[in-house]
Amino acid sequence: MSQKSFHIGLCMAGAVSAGAYTAGVMDYLMEALEEWEKRRGQSGVPSHRVQISVIGGASAGGMTGIIAAGAINRPFAPVPVPEPDALLKEHPENPFYHSWVDLLGDDMFRRMLDTSDIRREGKVTSVLNSDFIDAIAERTIRTNPAGWVPAPPYFTEPLKLFTTLTNLEGIRYNIAFRSELLESRHNMTMHNDFACFHLNETQYGQQGWMPLDFKTGLNVLLARDAAIATGAFPIGLKSRILNRNRAVVMQNSWINFTNTAPDENDQTPYTTQNVDGGLMNNEPFEKVKQLLNEEAHSFSEQEQEDYRRFRTAVLMVDPFPGEAPRTFRINQELLPTLQYLFNAITQQLRAKPSALIDAMSGEKAGQYLIAPTRPVRSGPAAGTKVDGSKAIACGAMDGFSGFMHKEFRIHDYYLGRYNCEMFLRNHFTIPAEHLDAHPVFGEGYAMADRNRFRSFRKDAYQIIPIFKDYEPGYYPMPVFGSGTQWPIVEEKILQRYTGAIRKRVEGVIMNAVPMNRFRRFLLYIGCQVLFNKAITQKITKLMLASLHKHGLVTAATSAAISATAPEQQA
DSSP: OOTTEEEEEEEEOOOGGGHHHHHHHHHHHHHHHHHHHHHTTSTBOOOOEEEEEEEEEOTHHHHHHHHHHHHHTSOOOOOOOOOGGGTTOOOTTSHHHIIIIITTSSOOHHHHHOOHHHHHHSSOSOSSOOHHHHHHHHHHSOOOTTTOOOOOTTEEEEEEEEEEEEEEEEEEEEEEOOOSSSSOEEEEEEEEEEEEEEETOOSOOSTTOEEEOTTTOTTHHHHHHHHHHHTOOTTTSOOEEEEEEHHHHHTOTTTSTTOOOOOTTOOOEEEEEEEOGGGTOSOOHHHHHHHHHHHTTTSOHHHHTOTTTOOEEEEEEOSSOOOOOOOOOOOOSHHHHHHHHHHHHHHHHHOOHHHHHHHOOTTOSSEEEEOOEEEOOSSTTTTOEEEGGGGSGGGSGGGTGGGTOHHHHHHHHHHHHHHHHHHHHHTSEEEHHHHTTOTTHHHHTTTBOGGGGBOSSSSEEESSOOOSOOOTTOOOOOOOTTSSSSOOOOTTTTGGGHHHHHHHHHHHHHHSSOOOHHHHHHHHHHIIIIIHHHHHHHHHHHHHHHHHHTTSSOHHHHHHHHHHOGGGOO
């Protein structure tokens, strides 16, 4: 680690369609670092260097991390805030925008309800059609020898990149016990898995980190498969297969935590079936922090947590930051209990008590969060702010609402950019009292125009300088079809899905398990008479309630939909 550089690790949490928010954050961060690089050496500009050394993520965050890895060695421009007449224009020149906002069209939800996957495979692999993910991944994560350029100096080489995975088979291990059993070992399985890469490396090294090179194509297909696998939302989206080298995987202490010595000559493929990495580890900040501490091995952990000496920081991007839990309502009926059970298992799987206790102190340097917060610009609540999942338009329907309307994704992308800018201006800072004595920032700011890069919220100075002057009321957000800077869906948007929902429900029910012709005929009659209508009603009702809760449809619109949608009638 350079004595004159400050190193950051990005931890990007799972987000479903709110990956558009994370993509916006990443886009602005790279723009800010690029602008600083262009101005480096000019009078008054801070001279220290900040480098991204680690990118780790889960689900949508892991997918964005791999998209970022593919974007490091190709020039691209940010997408300016569009005018209303160009709001829905596609931008293939920007990999973050094209992957998360454009997707394959405005209305992705209709594609996800299409039954072509069931007809093609003759079986059900997921509740929703996942084919669109493959198409976007193939378009975005690919070898690019012609357009390849060296990585900019604000990335460390080699960059460490990883995604979390939920390995359905798992890694088996056993514990020896004294027992009268013939097999005196207690067998257990760990399902927490990782796909770990060294960007712009061309040779396999140690510790199980696989080389990834977008110029030669080395492991690019594997990185694409890992991106798809970490985003395979359980049951909702298709599980994914990942093929790796067994010896390399077993060199990784995160996976082979018993440190069993692998056979380095073993060329056996290691094939796993995986679902969403966020199921096991949705916010792998402890892993990012571990890697940064290894980079800063010459500095103690206490030094890394002290504003006077810290050389590293973890920036966590989380579109769904932890919110205070709702009051638990005891209900022993089957369906509520199953819902509680699934939530309890998921939360317990993600819990990291030791890491959480270590991170609880607000006095520690080196841990930062970028999460949604938006100003309310009009209406009775004008002048206030909305935080958390309700600040983003993709936050409804458990994160799936962004697939319904492109305006939702556009909003969250630009909110991510805005939140990143405000974060860099006012929160990713070094306190003024520690500036001059700090070994990196003291020298970096020695000849800088300090007033220009001072936070206006506290007595501190920007670690990554922002050169654009701030104006009161600044909020770079497009005007949407609602005529405001907050998108609201049209009155009859749910009506266009009722037929597609019914067909998808029928396809899933009819093909979920093998059956003979007579049973299939009876089930088909049941679908037509009872199941389809009841399930469609329930799904539509839940979707509408969630959109309404997040302010994406007005009360008048809700009433209009309920009154006119034929599937809502008793």
